[in-house]
Amino acid sequence: LTDEIPSEAESLIRAAALLNAYRHGGKAESGAVLGRVLAENKNLRSLARQLAPIVERIVSEVNRLPVSEQERMFRALGPQSVKEEQEEKKGVKEEMKRLPPLPNVQRYDRVVTRFAPNPDSVLHLGSTRAIILSHDYARMYSGIFILRYEDTDPRLKRSALELYRYVLEDLEWLGCKPDQVFYQSDRLEVYYEYAKKLIELGGAYVCTCSQENFRSYIIKGEPCPDRNVPVTDTLLRWDRMLNAGYSEGEAVLRVKTDLNHPNPAVRDWPAMRIIDTTKHKHPRVGSKYRVWPLYNWSAGLDDHLMGVTHIIRGQEHATNAVRQKYFYSAFGWNYPEAIHYGRLMIEGGELSKSKIERGIREGVYDGYDDPRLATLRALRRRGIVPQAIRRLILEIGPKSSDVTVSWDNLLSYNRQIIDRTSPRRFAVFGPRELHVMGVPEDQLRVALPRHPDVPEMGAREFVIRKEKDGVYRLLVQSEDLETNRATRLIGLMNIQVESLSPDTKPALARFLGYTPEEARRIRAKAVQWLPSEGNVDIIVTMPDATKDRGIGEGGISQEEVGTVVQFERLFFARLDSKKDKEYSFIFTSK
């Protein structure tokens, strides 16, 4: 430090760097640290230029520390750090409460919302916006949250029995358990009954035009010849539709709208069509029905019949509200409040249902939980916790513009949560044998915490012995070693690396001492290590599906499948399976 810079500057910078690292998963950022120091210390502002290199140095020192050590040091700063942490937690809670009110709630006895997926695929991150908003609004107003399976296309959007179960599992995992569950495939008679009613009201007709012919009428804003068939005859034609008098593609039921509506897609849209279910069996009801509703008919009817008061769905459904309002007004019903939010896109996550399905069929992906996918099953398998997804979604809220969220955001929320519960473990990738000479003791017994802040989680014990030739044999990551570098083997001892060549032979190091204070004083680089025996083999599936092999401490065998561990200094990963002495993990995040 030069004379101009006050002596407390370095400790202020270190505190800011630790805080910044703590908030960002162990990596402080120089710009942010300098900004904070200057914002809080007016007297330093004129010294920004001289402070910059000091900030750089301290930030890189802090970033080299394991997260657990950063946290210990951060907490050691005392009351200020505790206050920061509490503010951070309070901030998170307040964000969760900040959903804007729903419109016109006072008009209804009880708020009813619904989530209505087609179980022809699994849910992915893009679905969570509809789920969490619909569920949370129902809870916010002590209302009802409905799950409705829209499984009415056995030909093109065929559902599969296990997918119904997956949807429910995913909802429960997200903490959005539905109050009521409906299957549209159980409700065909209802859709028939209202079709008949609408025909009787003169609001629907059976159209036998080819698609091309119908289009030529509708484009001109003219009725097709079927539109003006008298109601009694239309009812007969409807019966014929139901009773196999027409084949697939020969007739549809159309809802009368406005032939001059500016959007041709709104003009007399199809409500029911014939599907040959002897060829395309429905997974739940087989060949029992041959006339099936199209989306706007079944969804629109069900929203009314199930008493849905607020429909919270994507902007792409806005035209559907326009279509459905025609039969609502024919029946004298009020349309529910519709809240249309923008599309949710995530950088680098595959969200397209058809691409996911195709990829699985073609064997590109292992299954719905392939770590490259943004399906909820894949996120869960990877160690993403539902609270992180919830925070991401509630932060965006129901705004109508399209939103792109970054994968990094989700991972950083996730890291803040799992960091508090994940046991710490040592693992080494690219191992190199290290021989430490000059250790006075013949045996060392060290107990490292499974979690630095949660003593109840217990300790990991290592007992290592000096060998006959007077050295301690350990394993470290080859890339962590630098010749003549003071190095701290975390929790064990400080050493000076003396020789790294030839790289086919063990690296040699000399014992310096035991204490972390000494390590700090000599600016030792902290690295993880393993004893030479008693370790386990680990395989980590990375986000691009490649596999990294490494060695981990033997205590990993005590972790249960499903546990997210932090490999100190490396990354978080979820234990996916155990087989013999091999432990498979899925990479969670840095």
Ligand SMILES: [Zn+2]
């Ligand atoms: Zn027609």
